[in-house]
Amino acid sequence: MCPMKTLAQFVQKKRDGLGLSTKGLAERCHLPLNTLEDIEAGKELFLATTIRQKLAKGLRCSLEEIKELEKDFSTMMVSEQIIESLKELILKGSGGLKCPVCGAALVTRIAKMYDLEDNLVLEAKAHCSKCSFQIHS
Numbered sequence: 001m002c003p004m005k006t007l008a009q010f011v012q013k014k015r016d017g018l019g020l021s022t023k024g025l026a027e028r029c030h031l032p033l034n035t036l037e038d039i040e041a042g043k044e045l046f047l048a049t050t051i052r053q054k055l056a057k058g059l060r061c062s063l064e065e066i067k068e069l070e071k072d073f074s075t076m077m078v079s080e081q082i083i084e085s086l087k088e089l090i091l092k093g094s095g096g097l098k099c100p101v102c103g104a105a106l107v108t109r110i111a112k113m114y115d116l117e118d119n120l121v122l123e124a125k126a127h128c129s130k131c132s133f134q135i136h137s
Contacts, residue, residue, distance in 0.1 A: 007069040008042040014059040015040075029058030035111075043127055046070045046136045048113065083135055090124035090135070097126070104130035 015025045022040060026033040031054055038044045039055075047055065047070060056063045078100045089097060090108045097106040108126040115121050127134040 005069075006042060007045060007047075007066065008040050010065070010069050011036070011055070011059065012040050014061060018059070025058055029054040031055070031058075043107075044125075044136070045127075045132075045134060048123070048136070050113065078133070086126065086135055087124035090126060091122060099128040099131060099133050101133040102128060102131040104128055106133075 011025075015022065018025070020028065022036050023033055026036045029036070031051060035044070035051065039047070047066065052063055052066050052070075056066055059066075082100050086097060086100070086106070091110060095108075097108060098104065099106050105128075106126045107129055108124070111123040111125050113121045113123060124135060
């Protein structure tokens with residue numbers, strides 16, 4: 001059996017194996033549907049800890065199986081100061097941001113999450129429209 005090469009492929013295959021639709025898995029994991037759609041589309045390559053935990057439980061797999069397929073490109077290519085600056089701009093609603101690696105347009109969004117005490121936490125997310133750069137939690 002060929003091992004999965006991407007997180008998106010892994011999630012799709014495990015979900016199919018459980019006989020679930022994307023919506024069904026989202027409900028089982030208690031995650032927003034758009035979060036799972038982004039994971040399966042390959043837009044989310046690195047998951048927040050809470051998302052990883054919920055996904056592993058819903059897919060009936062280990063955290064390690066998910067973690068080994070995640071990619072963390074941001075810290076390899078760009079300084080932490082630039083990433084933090086971009087996060088602040090995203091949370092302030094700035095548009096037209098450019099990728100610090102290749103200069104292409106950044107696709108940005110603000111993820112609304114809740115901590116363990118049900119407090120709303122806003123997280124800046126972004127991925128490049130051309131290269132593998134992304135910003136996560």
